Amino acid sequence: MANLLNLEHVSKSYGLRPLLKDVSLGINIGDRVGIVGRNGDGKTTLLQVMTGLEAPDEGRVSQQRGLLMGFLHQRDRLHDTHTVREAVLAGRSDHEWAADVRTREVVEVLLAGVSLDRVVDGLSGGERRRCALAHLLLGDHDLIVLDEPTNHLDVEAVAWLADHLAKRSCALIVVTHDRWFLDAVCQFTWEVHDGVVDVYEGGYAAFVLAKAERGRQSAASEQRRQNLARKELAWLRRGAPARTSKPKFRIDAANALIEDVPPPRDRFELQKFATQRLGKDVIDVEDVDVFRGDKQILSRATWRLGPGDRVGIVGVNGAGKTSLLSVLDGTLGPKVGKVKHGRTIAIQHLTQHLDDLDPEARVLPMVDGVRRITKTADGQELTATSMLERFGFTGDKLMTRIGDLSGGERRRLQLLMLLLTEPNVLLLDEPTNDLDIETLTVLEDFLDGWPGTLIVVTHDRYFLERVTDTVWALMGDGKITMLPRGVDEYLEKRAAGTVTKAAQPVAASPASAPKVSAAEEREAKKVVARVEKQLEKIAAREAEVHAEMEANAADYALLARLGATLNELATEREDLEMEWLEAAELLS
Structure with a gap:
């Protein structure tokens, strides 16, 4: 299989810290690689x-001649003075971009609610992110590189992006903490740590299995990390077996690790303990109308949260999820109805903002000032230092100024300080923002034994399914709706409903419309219908070829033949799209 990009004995350091030491890796045509590791590694x-x-400081990086590569950076490179139309669509008019099936889908999904004639400088961070992603996806690339692509995307958009990337024939490299996304799109996982890059076959679930097996064989990892790996492995194998249905390595030894491992948490025991701490009444939302500015979020909504409930909340961006958390903590009052709190509740609310930490304070003294010793649900006492160590603060980091911490480190510290206050009701608004996967597993482990009422708003589907028991949605009808089948049911309801999209094709004015006869119009409609059916068949065939490539990753001769088939299909698709465009122009 043709090699697109190669690293040979590459080393790279910043100051005295080596980040890469003698790393040799390669990317081939069609490879889909997820990169994981702690923040800063x-x-x-x-x-x-x-x-x-x-x-590189040492070594060599080589690329295939003429390689077409697209890179989505963590910070966009849009020009502030451009309009969205100029930044994303190179100034193309509505009838031009709408005539292309792929372009139309990208624009309608990622730019929904964003006027194409708005200036980039006036966009929110999330809107800028979507524009940068749309611009990248509209290009033709041999290799797409994505650095945290799911930031600012809701659950629905993340699911669409995974499906979109799965249908593309180009190679993919993605850095993300979104473990569901890694499982959905990646064939290989690279773990960056201690200057080296370990290669695993499969997505995140397969990576967890393989890592646990390697740990069993070598017994080189410390005991606590092994316990976390086993715990997550047990959840993956019991709670989501479909994710590991096609591992390419031996899993029998890995399964032996979890024969005696109980479920991650005892739901009924935690609820019993929570009832003792909270009583029967926690938060009752009764027949409320809630507004944020002129926008109505809730209309005569009723919702009751009990002791030990673990609830996830989903909804499109702007649906009012953050406002709902403000209603629950009492900072946003309803216009009609009432919100009642139980007498014994102690609420803590993790917001999306990081500006509530004193930049001049030092890490350990600040944490000591909150609580020097805390107790876990099983009565174990933990010092502030041991809790800091659990959340990745060791050595010099203990006395670092908070203003010198990275965004991810400040998020970890903010979360730790909130947990040390020992709340019995936790409201978490996008808690996974800026957290690496290792920190997320630590947080999940902590929450497994936390006996309280938990309400989580997050676009991270893996985290949502991992730490909550029920999923509720804001569907835009003013109600809070329970979804027995979770995120899958939410996506089905969204797909079946009417989706408002700001960027709609604009019909040409009568003066500029081409003059066609009734016969020509009928013929053009036939062509459009025929070509769209053919394009659907090609998309299905491409998906089959990708699946066959995934199932035969070690058969290089077959992979070469399948790669040639994909090229043929791409050529056929381009010809059909041009035919569709010509017919569509007659109908516009």
């Missing part, structure tokens, strides 16, 4: 070296 540096933005 070198994931983004690896991307920059691979793409030529940073030169």
Whole structure:
């Protein structure tokens, strides 16, 4: 299989810290690679070296001649003075971009609610992110590199992006903490740690299995990390077996690790304990109308949260999820109805903002000032230092100024300080923002034994399914709706409903419309219908070829033949799209 990009004995350091040490890796045509690792361990540096933005200190990086590569950076590179139309669509008019099936889908999904004639400088961070992603996806690339692509995307958009990327024939490298997304799109997982890059076959679930097996064989990892790996492995194998249905490695030994491992948490025991701490009444929302500015979020809504409930909330961006949390904590009052709190509740609310920490304070003294010793649900006492260590603060980090911490480190500290206050009701608004996967597993482990009422708003589907027992949705009708089948049911309801999209094709004015006869119009409609059916068949065939490539990853001769088939299908698709465009122009 043709090699697109290669690293040979690459090393890279910043100051005295080596981030990459003698790393040799390669990307082939059609490879789909997810990169994981702790914040600061070198994931983004690896991307920059691979793409030529940073030169290695030692070693060599080579690329295939004429390689077409697209890179989505964590910070967009849009021009503030451009309109969205100029930044994303190179100024194309509505009838031009709407005539292309792929372009139309990208624009209607990612730019829904964003006027194409708005200036980039006036967009929110989330809107800018969607524009940058749309611009990238509209290009033709041999290799797409994505650095945290799911940031600012809701659950629905993340699911669409995974499906979109799965249908593309180009190679993919993605850095993300979204473990559901890794499972959905990746064939290989690279773990960056201690200057090296370990390669695993499969997505995140397969990575967890393989890592647990390697740990069993070598017994090199410390005991606590092994316990976390086993715990997550048990959940993956029991709670989501479909994710590991096609591992390419031996899993029998890995399964032996969890024969005697109980479920991650005892739901009924936690609820019993929570009732003792909270009583029967926690938060009752009764027949409320809630507004945020002129927008109505809730209309005569009723919702009751009991002791030990673990609830996830989903909804499109702007549906009012953050406002709902403000209603629950009492900072946003309803216009009609009432919100009642139980007498013994102690609420803590993790918001999306990081500006509530004193930048001049030091990490350990600040945490000591909250609580020096805390107790877990099983009565175990933990010092502030041991809790800090659990959340990745060791050595010099203990006395670091908070203003010198990275965004991810400040998020971890904010979360830790909130947990040390020992609340019995937790409201978490996008808690996974800026957290690496290892920190997320620590948080999940902590919450497994936390006996309280938990309400989580997050676009991270894996985290949502991992820590909550029920999913509720804001569907835009003013109600809070329970979804017995969780996120899958939410996506089905969204797909079946009417989706408002701001960027709609604009019909040509009568003066500029081409003059066609009734016979020509009928013929053009037939062509459009025929071509769309043919395009659907090609998309289905491409999906089959991708699946066959995934199932035969070690058969290089077959992969070469399948790659040629994909090229033929792509050529056929381009010809059909041109035929569709010509017919559509007659109908516009």
